[in-house]
Amino acid sequence: MTVIELHDAYIMQDVNTVLQKVTFALEKGEFAYLVGRTGSGKSSLLKTLYADLPLPAGTGSVVGFALPRSGSSSKVPYLRRKLGIIFQDFQLLFDRSVADNMLFVLNATGWTGKARKQQRISEVLMRVGLASVAGKMPHQLSGGEQQRVVIARALLNEPLLLLADEPTGNLDPDVADSIMQLFVEINNAGTAVLMATHNYQIIQQYPRRVLKCEQGHLIDSAVSPFELS
Numbered sequence: 001m002t003v004i005e006l007h008d009a010y011i012m013q014d015v016n017t018v019l020q021k022v023t024f025a026l027e028k029g030e031f032a033y034l035v036g037r038t039g040s041g042k043s044s045l046l047k048t049l050y051a052d053l054p055l056p057a058g059t060g061s062v063v064g065f066a067l068p069r070s071g072s073s074s075k076v077p078y079l080r081r082k083l084g085i086i087f088q089d090f091q092l093l094f095d096r097s098v099a100d101n102m103l104f105v106l107n108a109t110g111w112t113g114k115a116r117k118q119q120r121i122s123e124v125l126m127r128v129g130l131a132s133v134a135g136k137m138p139h140q141l142s143g144g145e146q147q148r149v150v151i152a153r154a155l156l157n158e159p160l161l162l163l164a165d166e167p168t169g170n171l172d173p174d175v176a177d178s179i180m181q182l183f184v185e186i187n188n189a190g191t192a193v194l195m196a197t198h199n200y201q202i203i204q205q206y207p208r209r210v211l212k213c214e215q216g217h218l219i220d221s222a223v224s225p226f227e228l229s
């Protein structure tokens with residue numbers, strides 16, 4: 001199964017073309033990095049993939065949903081339910097506990113049954129190695145732990161695809177490495193991952209396919225291998 005398919009896609013910010021004629025596919029269970037200089041279009045591409053930016057030209061589908069030409073498609077919530085989205089700055093709600101952060105997502109995505117919801121929260125926290133933090137407030141956790149909670153939250157609805165924008169960006173090298181290992185484990189269990197990163201040390205340590213934004217185009221190491229620089 002193909003989880004991302006773009007054909008001649010244009011990635012735009014307002015009237016400006018950020019990337020043109022982007023064509024690539026990511027298969028179920030695949031892992032790819034997204035690299036490129038600052039401002040080269042990594043975040044814009046990810047935003048297009050989760051329909052935060054429209055796809056004005058070309059075609060695209062993500063986990064089986066056609067990407068909308070305008071931002072107003074009623075299908076966007078269904079697309080987002082099948083995706084896990086992870087940002088650099090952790091985006092937890094700091095006014096409530098870890099469990100309540102999770103509940104917020106479960107309630108917003110139609111889960112019912114208190115026991116079922118609690119069970120799912122325990123499962124995903126266990127999955128990221130944080131079984132005992134459900135009752136804690138986010139500020140009581142380290143940066144690495146907060147990022148694990150964000151990853152746990154992204155796993156609640158068993159996504160086919162994780163989109164991650166610089167998920168190790170604000171973390172110490174050791175902590176970044178442990179977060180990376182967690183992504184590898186999640187990927188080994190079958191979830192596809194597309195990860196924007198500037199961290200070439202991590203790419204060298206965990207070599208995978210690389211997609212590079214360069215001068216308005218996306219270059220794919222699976223099509224034409226290149227040296228990272």
Ligand SMILES: Nc1ncnc2c1ncn2[C@@H]1O[C@H](COP(=O)(O)OP(=O)(O)OP(=O)(O)O)[C@@H](O)[C@H]1O
Nearest residue numbers: 013014018036037038039040041042043044045213
């Ligand atoms: N909200 C926005 N409105 C208008 N233009 C934007 C917006 N966000 C980004 N851009 C522009 O789009 C281009 C691509 O930016 P983007 O954030 O996608 O790059 P990036 O590769 O993710 O950079 P970084 O590594 O710094 O996160 C840049 O020229 C940027 O100035």
